[in-house]
Amino acid sequence: MATLARHQFTVLDAAGNIVPSAHVEVRKEVPGQPLAALYADRLGATPLGNPFDADAEGFAFFHVEGGAFQIRVYTGPSGAPTFEAPLFRWVAIGLNAEADTIASRTQRVVTAAGAVTVTADDADDVIIRKTVGAATAVTMPDAAAAPKRPKKIVDGKGDANTNNITIAVQIGQTMMGIINGTYTIDGNGGMVELTPLPDGTGWY
Structure with missing residues (x-):
């Protein structure tokens, strides 16, 4: 597999506090918004779950084939979250991910x-x-x-x-x-x- 693009961030609440072990869900910004195939390494040798959890310091990262993505961050059950960050839409990841041509x-x-x-x-x-x-x-x-x-x-x-x-x-x-x-x-x-x-x- 070709070298994958990396995306990383720290999960914070509205007050700027770290949210430990938050769930991170990544979907492709295409019709139907399917879950993206995520990996823990650049070569794609180690698959990562989707959703996956940030660490105890709220830090999250993943590797993915370049494109545009929707990223959802929450805690608790998916259908009834106890915390949910604003939905990140059209996040461009990778070289030429959102080239406007x-x-x-x-x-x-x-x-x-x-x-x-x-x-x-x-x-x-x-x-x-x-x-x-x-x-x-x-x-x-x-x-x-x-x-x-x-x-x-x-x-x-x-x-x-x-x-x-x-x-x-x-x-x-x-x-x-x-x-x-x-x-x-x-x-x-x-x-x-x-x-x-x-x-x-x-x-x-």
């Missing part, structure tokens, strides 16, 4: 009629190419739950001048600085690239 972007083509809901783990580019042309309402995901990378909404049918694509945010969030605002693609072949705000309150 065109080749690495994913696409979803929408051909079915009706409104379109973009989920937090949806494709990077959502292309509206309906079999039968019609105006389309698109709803963006919660900006706080979405990965901090742009999503593109694209008129793939080339008829947005007639069949507008109207993009809305979750209630209470902002679009281009406007609470509950919308953005309309009204030019044929048009597109918009939206990025979640760092504080998770909306899109710009």
Whole structure:
């Protein structure tokens, strides 16, 4: 096996106190979010459980094939934890783990009629190419739950001048600085690239 990437951290509570022997669960940031294969060494010779436990000083580390991951830290039963740290989303581990290149972007083509809901783990580019042309309402995901990378909404049918694509945010969030605002693609072949705000309150 190729040399694996290492990730390490110390588990702390909100007050900055060490949390000893906390459980650490690592999932891949892909649809379905499966558990990642973890190892105790760089060569992948010693498998590590998933979840696994931090040590008595709250220190945790693992080795994994590079990519983007979701890391959950908690104590007690998984379904009813006595302590749980905020969920770490889209943690990039390894060289070029989250390289922002065109080749690495994913696409979803929408051909079915009706409104379109973009989920937090949806494709990077959502292309509206309906079999039968019609105006389309698109709803963006919660900006706080979405990965901090742009999503593109694209008129793939080339008829947005007639069949507008109207993009809305979750209630209470902002679009281009406007609470509950919308953005309309009204030019044929048009597109918009939206990025979640760092504080998770909306899109710009």
